[in-house]
Amino acid sequence: xxxxxxxxxxxxxxxxxxxxxxxxxxxxxxxxxxxxxxxxxxxxxxxxxxxxxxxxxxxxxxxxxxxxxxxxxxxxxxxxxxxxxxxxxxxxxxxxxxxxxxxxxxxxxxxxxxxxxxxxxxxxxxxxxxxxxxxxxxxxxxxxxxxxxxxxxxxxxxxxxxxxxxxxxxxxxxxxxxxxxxxxxxxxxxxxxxxxxxxxxxxxxxxxxxxxxxxxxxxxxxxxxxxxxxxxxxxxxxxxxxxxxxxxxxxxxxxxxxxxxxxxxxxxxxxxxxxxxxxxxxxxxxxxxxxxxxxxxxxxxxxxxxxxxxxxxxxxxxxxxxxxxxxxxxxxxxxxxxxxxxxxxxxxxxxxxxxxxxxxxxxxxxxxxxxxxxxxxxxxxxxxxxxxxxxxxxxxxxxxxxxxxxxxxxxxxxxxxxxxxxxxxxxxxxxxxxxxxxxx
Numbered sequence: 001x002x003x004x005x006x007x008x009x010x011x012x013x014x015x016x017x018x019x020x021x022x023x024x025x026x027x028x029x030x031x032x033x034x035x036x037x038x039x040x041x042x043x044x045x046x047x048x049x050x051x052x053x054x055x056x057x058x059x060x061x062x063x064x065x066x067x068x069x070x071x072x073x074x075x076x077x078x079x080x081x082x083x084x085x086x087x088x089x090x091x092x093x094x095x096x097x098x099x100x101x102x103x104x105x106x107x108x109x110x111x112x113x114x115x116x117x118x119x120x121x122x123x124x125x126x127x128x129x130x131x132x133x134x135x136x137x138x139x140x141x142x143x144x145x146x147x148x149x150x151x152x153x154x155x156x157x158x159x160x161x162x163x164x165x166x167x168x169x170x171x172x173x174x175x176x177x178x179x180x181x182x183x184x185x186x187x188x189x190x191x192x193x194x195x196x197x198x199x200x201x202x203x204x205x206x207x208x209x210x211x212x213x214x215x216x217x218x219x220x221x222x223x224x225x226x227x228x229x230x231x232x233x234x235x236x237x238x239x240x241x242x243x244x245x246x247x248x249x250x251x252x253x254x255x256x257x258x259x260x261x262x263x264x265x266x267x268x269x270x271x272x273x274x275x276x277x278x279x280x281x282x283x284x285x286x287x288x289x290x291x292x293x294x295x296x297x298x299x300x301x302x303x304x305x306x307x308x309x310x311x312x313x314x315x316x317x318x319x320x321x322x323x324x325x326x327x328x329x330x331x332x333x334x335x336x337x338x339x340x341x342x343x344x345x346x347x348x349x350x351x352x353x354x355x356x357x358x359x360x361x362x363x364x365x366x367x368x369x370x371x372x373x374x375x376x377x378x379x380x381x382x383x384x385x386x387x388x389x390x391x392x393x394x395x396x397x398x399x400x401x402x403x404x405x406x407x408x409x410x411x412x413x414x415x416x417x418x419x420x421x422x423x424x425x426x427x428x429x430x431x432x433x434x435x436x437x438x439x440x
Contacts, residue, residue: 014175026165067378139360192246322358
């Protein structure tokens with residue numbers, strides 16, 4: 001029996017969605033983690049950094065692995081690693097063990113997320129818009145509900161359950177396995193050297209931009225900077241020498257990929273930055289409870305879901321939709337910072353969620369139409385790595401600014417990121433059907 005497009009999108013969205021809890025929901029639990037494990041806030045921040053770092057890298061690596069060995073193997077391996085990471089986190093008695101557990105957890109989460117992206121992008125051209133519509137709507141619900149889920153679980157149960165919420169992806173694995181049967185691998189070898197250089201480059205960059213919040217010593221910062229320069233140079237040389245390696249030359253020079261990348265980086269940086277600053281702004285400056293913040297952000301899920309469905313049905317207008325929501329979010333962030341308004345902050349974040357969901361749908365659809373089926377997993381996953389790195393940069397910038405400026409100023413400054421995303425989104429163009437690559 002053929003699975004309907006709506007059912008497919010729901011299954012894949014449920015497989016991808018819990019990964020979002022790894023940063024936004026877990027952030028709510030950090031004060032409790034700090035107290036329970038008797039550590040410092042800067043050390044406890046590694047709970048979030050480790051997850052964001054491993055998630056982005058594992059998504060890129062798993063996407064390429066899925067192209068080579070098949071989605072079913074990738075999905076099952078990811079589920080096993082997810083469970084193992086959750087067990088380590090739940091039993092951790094110190095911050096080091098917890099961070100290690102989060103690294104393992106995020107690695108498994110990256111594999112399940114990549115599997116969801118590969119299967120969504122591999123839908124047939126006539127089914128893909130409907131699949132991506134439901135996929136985008138589902139992850140919008142997970143995004144907007146993350147703070148509420150984190151607050152409720154932390155307050156009513158325990159912070160340990162909050163930090164392992166990404167393991168919920170395992171519940172969707174049985175429903176995605178049947179979809180994975182049709183996506184076998186090409187058995188092409190994976191460029192391990194290219195994968196290693198990309199991993200070091202991304203890891204050193206993400207940690208380096210967080211160095212201020214993590215209070216890293218100058219020697220470590222210098223080492224990270226050197227690792228970034230060396231790995232980035234090595235990766236560039238590798239791409240030049242091996243055009244069809246882990247990072248494919250034609251892909252990273254493709255204008256559609258680059259435009260989608262800049263769009264996603266801006267949108268994700270705005271959302272991640274706002275998810276760092278907005279809850280603090282509402283709780284500390286306006287006396288809201290964490291549960292209230294989460295509840296008021298839920299309407300953003302409805303808006304994001306509705307707009308992402310519209311974006312998938314009208315692909316030619318997808319870039320305009322992203323630009324409209326991202327620009328509106330930027331304007332409201334700027335105004336909220338100027339007039340110190342909690343209502344404007346909620347509206348700005350809600351529009352940020354809508355831009356986030358629409359970007360995921362539109363970018364995946366655009367790239368899927370330009371990449372041959374055997375390479376879609378790696379291409380879409382690599383694009384998502386750049387999105388997550390952009391998100392990390394957004395949260396790092398917000399954290400660094402919060403050390404020297406008021407939260408209202410930080411809120412206003414965040415507007416720069418969705419503004420960048422909006423400008424890039426205006427350059428996105430959906431290919432004509434005749435140009436779409438169904439097989440190549």
